[in-house]
Amino acid sequence: MLYCQILIGILSNLTNKRILLAVTGSIAAYKSADLTRRLREAGAEVRVVMTQGGTEFITPMTLQAVSGHPVYTTLMDVEAEAGMGHIELARWADLLLIAPASADSLARMVQGRGDDLLGAICLACEAPIAVAPAMNQAMWADAATQANIATLQQRDVHLFGPAEGEQACGEVGSGRMLEPLELVTACSGLFATGSLAGKKVLITAGPTREALDPMRFISNRSSGRMGYAMAAACVEAGAEVVLISGPVCLSAPERVTRVDVESAAEMLVATESQLNGCDIFIATAAVADYRPIEVAEQKLKKQASTLTLSLEPTTDILATIAEQAPATFMVGFAAETENIAHYARGKLEKKSLDMIAANQIGREQDGSPIGFESEQNALNVYWQGGEKALPVMPKSRLARELVELIAARINTKI
């Protein structure tokens, strides 16, 4: 029974988490295939990088087969860098797990070396990093290794193990890598925050569609990804989550109650009906500001050479809910193309919000989209008397950071 509960906890924490597993030169690398398989069984997506030393102990082919993805081994490989280079891999990861971590790989991390793939990833990685040391007991006990571990821990690198026992070299002592299942549990623990435990969170997401006739509508480019990532992050933080979603091509995160709507009017009704007992309302939806005054019952036929549409404003859902539920912690989003701080703070005041997360819609320097239609985003978060910038990162990680900001501020609401 207890085992089942632990297993369910592990599964929920690791579901859809992106774990970048780095395999370095240690005999314990033979366990990496099993570790990869068990992480995937727990719901994580796993990609593998290997140092030259790692490939001496287990083949990239094996880890490619069990991870279901190509294995990355070199820094200067033109083809690999064109696909997923070291920066993309570092950005992709929710967790960089170095297992086994050899004595040499720990020393290289301490030095901040960037002359191989793993070194460069460690430097570029903003996600948590965990090391699972595996080496001979004398190497582990050596003053240099102990000093390196102390330095890494000071830099917030998580230490998993090592365990004590009989070693591959025949000696007995501390230095064995933890078993794969123990490592899965340790990874899971890093994602369990519980910061919103017992809270009910209501989230709007995606675009709305405002009908012109039975076939046509006015809408916008919102993909819903940020709202869905917020829903997943709130569940992960222990909240009960209801997601009111406009039409998107995403499936609901696990353990989220999803209510599908189309128009702004439907979104308002659905939101009001879920408001009871709601502690936090997060409005990520890109709600249409206007809708056609008249919706034609039949398909509009092509007649004149120009067509003028008459539109009327929709109800502002966030402002309405803020009025109806003054005790609920209100979080708005603002997508802007200019003067972000000015417009965002204006909306914070005008809609009586507790927090607003603003982002710039546009393109990164390399031309890739940021904000709408993108996997990545950056946010400037504002509240009364404070602000925090969250730099460009995958929306899943951004959502987790925003949830922690919300959790930290929620008790300031009287």
Ligand code: CTP
């Ligand atoms: N919002 C809402 N209902 C609307 C319009 C907006 O709930 N009818 C919410 C959005 O979900 C978002 C916030 O209000 O959390 C700000 O949305 P945004 O479109 O940026 O602001 P607007 O008030 O519509 O201002 P503008 O479009 O002029 O920038």
